[in-house]
Amino acid sequence: MACECLRRVDEQLQKRNCKVATAFEITPDMEMLLVILVGSEKIDKGKRGRPPQIQATYCPFCGKKWFGDSSAEGAESAEGAACSNA
Numbered sequence: 694m695a696c697e698c699l700r701r702v703d704e705q706l707q708k709r710n711c712k713v714a715t716a717f718e719i720t721p722d723m724e725m726l727l728v729i730l731v732g733s734e735k736i737d738k739g740k741r742g743r744p745p746q747i748q749a750t751y752c753p754f755c756g757k758k759w760f761g762d763s764s765a766e767g768a769e770s771a772e773g774a775a776c777s778n779a
């Protein structure tokens with residue numbers, strides 16, 4: 694992990710029963726990396742299909758290169774549940 698932003702933001706969101714949307718990515722070396730997801734939504738909500746998940750290459754909070762996080766702490770974020778206030 695390049696920075697502590699994800700942990701800090703998750704601590705703030707936890708007060709609202711939310712967390713930053715994340716997912717696991719398997720590298721060619723079979724290593725699991727925690728990645729930060731960026732939300733997307735349909736422009737025409739009448740069309741079928743789910744909007745794609747977009748992975749942040751850089752930390753969306755501080756701008757540092759995000760290399761993923763292979764620590765066990767991220768395991769609980771595997772489902773990538775997003776907080777929706779819409």
Ligand SMILES: [Zn+2]
Nearest residue numbers: 696698752755
């Ligand atoms: Zn950061």
